[in-house]
Amino acid sequence: MYKHILALSCSAILALGSSALLADDDVRMDEVNGLVEQGTIQSLESLNEKALAVQPGTITDTDLDKHYGRFIYEVEIRDAQGQEWDIDLDASNGDVLEHRRDD
Incomplete structure (x- = not known):
């Protein structure tokens, strides 16, 4: 019984740690061109234009x-x-x- 509880506890800790890793990762700038070329994301220029269309100003x-x-x-x-x-x-x-004023 103790082994099962220990195994479940370890599994839960690993799962929580893995989901935390997947939750928020900064993308390195050297990865961006590949993502754009693959069609995974739009170009940063295009995304900047869309953001400025929503909220005029200076990035x-x-x-x-x-x-x-x-x-x-x-x-x-x-x-x-x-x-x-x-x-x-x-x-x-x-x-x-999301479009929000920064307080």
């Missing part, structure tokens, strides 16, 4: 992450009034996932 930061197997392109934009905005796009199709 101050970008980040490409993989969340639970989905590529998310995060864009920070400063508008003409100096307000910061965060835009999250699905990097595969450019759909806007």
